[in-house]
Each structure stands twice: as C-alpha cells, then as structure tokens.
Amino acid sequence: MSINFTQAVINKLQREIADIESKNENEKSKKKKAQAKIKQLERDMKLSQSHNDLSVKMTRINKLNEEIRTITRNEADLAKQLAAKKAALKQHQAK
Numbered sequence: 001m002s003i004n005f006t007q008a009v010i011n012k013l014q015r016e017i018a019d020i021e022s023k024n025e026n027e028k029s030k031k032k033k034a035q036a037k038i039k040q041l042e043r044d045m046k047l048s049q050s051h052n053d054l055s056v057k058m059t060r061i062n063k064l065n066e067e068i069r070t071i072t073r074n075e076a077d078l079a080k081q082l083a084a085k086k087a088a089l090k091q092h093q094a095k
Contacts, residue, residue, distance in 0.1 A: 006092055013089040020085060024078045031071045034064045 041057045041064075048054050 010089065010092050013085055013092065017082065017085045017089065020078055020082045024075060024082070027071050027075050027078065031068055031075075034068050034071070038064050038068075 038061055041061050045054060045057050048057065
C-alpha cells in the first residue's frame with residue numbers, strides 16, 4: 001500500500017472517531033437532561049393533588065425512562081463502533 005493511501009485511511013478513521021465521540025457526548029447530554037426531567041417530575045408529583053395530574057406525570061416518566069433505555073443502547077453501540085475504529089486506526093498507524 002502506498003503511503004498516501006494509508007494516510008488517507010488514517011485521516012478518514014480519525015474523522016470517524018471524532019464523529020462517534022461527538023455523537024456519544026450528545027447522547028450523554030440527552031440522557032442527563034432526561035434524568036433531570038424525571039427528577040423534576042418526581043418532585044412535582046409530591047405536590048400534585050389530582051389523579052389526572054399524577055397520571056400524566058407517571059406517563060411522562062415512563063416515556064423518559066424508555067428514552068433513557070434507548071440512549072443507553074445507542075451509547076453501547078457507539079462504544080463498540082469507537083473501539084473498532086480505534087483498533088483499525090492503530091493497525092493502520094503501525095504500517
């Protein structure tokens with residue numbers, strides 16, 4: 001393989017790694033916001049008087065918990081992708 005080709009592959013892998021890391025940070029941010037919203041809803045539930053209000057808040061909490069589960073799966077997928085890209089980068093840098 002030529003040096004130019006290897007360098008192009010390395011540059012591409014570095015961009016992909018940066019993109020995955022950015023997506024991972026975005027997912028972490030979404031997860032923190034959802035967790036904060038759940039805590040806020042739980043505090044608000046203590047003050048709620050009506051059954052309907054409690055029901056709406058519980059539904060929202062359940063949706064946020066599902067969102068957190070989805071984000072956690074996405075983070076795991078991104079971690080796998082990141083590990084694979086870093087391994088490929090290390091392999092190409094050794095050449």
